[in-house]
Amino acid sequence: MQLDAAQLAKFNNDGYLVLRGFLDAKRCEDILRMAQVHLDAKIEPIETEIGYDSRDKAYRTAVTDYSSHAREAHVTVRRLRQVYKRDALFKAWMENEKIRPILQQILNDQVLITTAHHNSIMTKMPYYSTETKWHQDRRYWRYSDDNLVSVWLALDDETNDNGVLEFIPGSHKMTFDAGQFDEKEYFSEDTIKNQKIIATKVSTNLQKGDVVLFHSLLLHRANKNSTDEPKISFVYTVKGRKTKAIEGTRSAEFPEIILPVL
16 A cells, blocks of 8 residues: 555645554454553553643642542553553554555655654543643654654544644744744744744544554644543654664664565
8 A cells, every 4th residue: 555646745745644544443442452451550661641741730739639549549641651562462553564655655765663752552531631732753852864754543533622633734844943942842832923833733533543644843732631531542653764863862772673665
């Protein structure tokens, strides 16, 4: 399977592309079931909502009001890390041969999985999830160039109510100055210059099995989950073989998985 010219042009112009119904429901359900086992047991390595960001004062206060035992029970997992090695189901999806020719097209290079970044089951849990602010993934990755693409798999329905991804089309081609980002390198929503850019944002509801491909420099965000059900997604990142991790950085700490050219 490959992209047609219009699809490839859309990715290059907008910085993202939705592939509807890419993975069958059975495999999505199998992945989701295994992810839930790891989430319920809080199998390390994990990232919690508290660990991700301490800015949410309401959430922080709610947690610290409990006894130490109850606090532990209410630590919400934001993501399972290093999923490539957790289970054969996860590994099989990340090495999926159907999507590989598409990734080769987009990267214009042999595909390598970078296990240092993403490589995660992402959650938006009810009641305790937090907003994800506007950011570029590449802001904290250290590579020789920007030829990196993330692969987001919806394991069930994703909407604005439970935190579907929002994008600013074409932002992967924009040039920004340091003043447009805050001290944590989130894209500031307080300046008029940024607000005009943010006004162009788009989002599209996803269904089980839909895949979103997006460029490492594309600005994106997500709401918190305001429903009563968890939203669980799978995301991993690939790069071209010519793109090198910078030695001595976190990007070089974990192995890369070389995928044969198809």
